[in-house]
Amino acid sequence: MPLLNLRDVAAATSLRPGVLYRSxxxxxxxxxxxxxxxxxxLIADLRGDDERRPGDWAAVLGGAVRHATLGAGSTSSPAQLATLPADLDxxxxxxxxxxxxxxWFAGVIAEIADGLPALVHCAAGKDRTGMVVALILDLLDVDHEAIVRDYALTAPALPxxxxxxxxxGADGPAAVPGALLDAPESAMRTFLATLDELGGAETxxxxxxLTADRIERLRAALLP
Structure with a gap:
């Protein structure tokens, strides 16, 4: 099966292509x-330990590619999702x-900065991946509307x-808050507004x- 939701982050932005992918x-x-x-x-895996299957990248990993499992601080296992409120925003x-x-976010982005060109993914490539990519894009002064567009590109792949x-299916969505089954632009707008309240991605x-040298590494690699 092709890797779902795979795209170059440059597709919705003015960044240099071929450097940062998401899926x-x-x-x-x-x-x-x-x-x-x-x-x-680098393949930066944002899933928790309970979400991974042994060897799920084994068929394609090779050469100098490093598989960094970075999901210790976050998880979206079925058991964890079932604890979230049904009316989750x-x-x-x-x-x-x-x-x-x-x-956790700072640590993930440090790993990515050290491993470019990189692919970052979680389970759906929507929530944890979307937030990490949004932080990187804000760090690079990408317009917020472009960040929202990149996030929303996941929607067609969701089915x-x-x-x-x-x-x-009949038994699946009932245990998962409906909000997690969509990629609404409003969610990313709320994330970015909160980030602004916190001083923006760099601060x-x-x-x-995250160290200043890694920020410069990201900018040197991704800015055209």
């Missing part, structure tokens, strides 16, 4: 999918994660993603452990 988690990849990692140095969830998982994650990330 959903791997699923039934074969050795024929080695083209997915051509030119990459996705923007509020994003804002809460930004405030309470600040060091296939939900099917792959087992969240589609936020420097305060929480």
């Amino acid at each position: 959903a988690q791997p699923h039934a990849l074969t050795s024929e999918d080695t083209r997915l990692v051509t030119g990459l140095r 996705l923007g509020d969830l994003y804002a809460g994660l930004l405030r309470h998982r600040a060091a 296939d993603i939900l099917l792959m994650l087992g969240l589609s 936020f990330l420097l305060t929480n452990g």
Whole structure:
């Protein structure tokens, strides 16, 4: 199966192409999918330990590509999702994660800065991936409307993603808040508004452990 929700972050922005990619988690990849990692140095996996399957990247990892599993501070396992309120507001969830998982975000972005060209993914490639990518884009002074557009590009892929994650069908969505089954622009707008309240990505990330040299590394690699 092709890697779902795969795209170059440059597609919705004016950044340099071929440097930063995002996607959903791997699923039934074969050795024929080695083209997915051509030119990459890092695959940054944002899933929690309870979400990963042993060897789910094994068919395509090779050469100098490093698989960094970075999900210790965040998870969206079925058990975790079932604990969330049914009337969950996705923007509020994003804002809460930004405030309470600040060091995790800074650590993830440090790994990405050290590993470009990189692919970043979580389960759907929407929530954790969307927030990490949004932080990087804000750090690079990308217009907020472009950040929202990049986030919303996940929406057309969601039916296939939900099917792959087992969240589609009679028994799937009932245990998951409906907000998690969509990629509304309003959620990313709330995230970005909260980020502004915290001083913007550069201030936020420097305060929480990202170093200035890594910020410069991101800018040198991604800005045209």
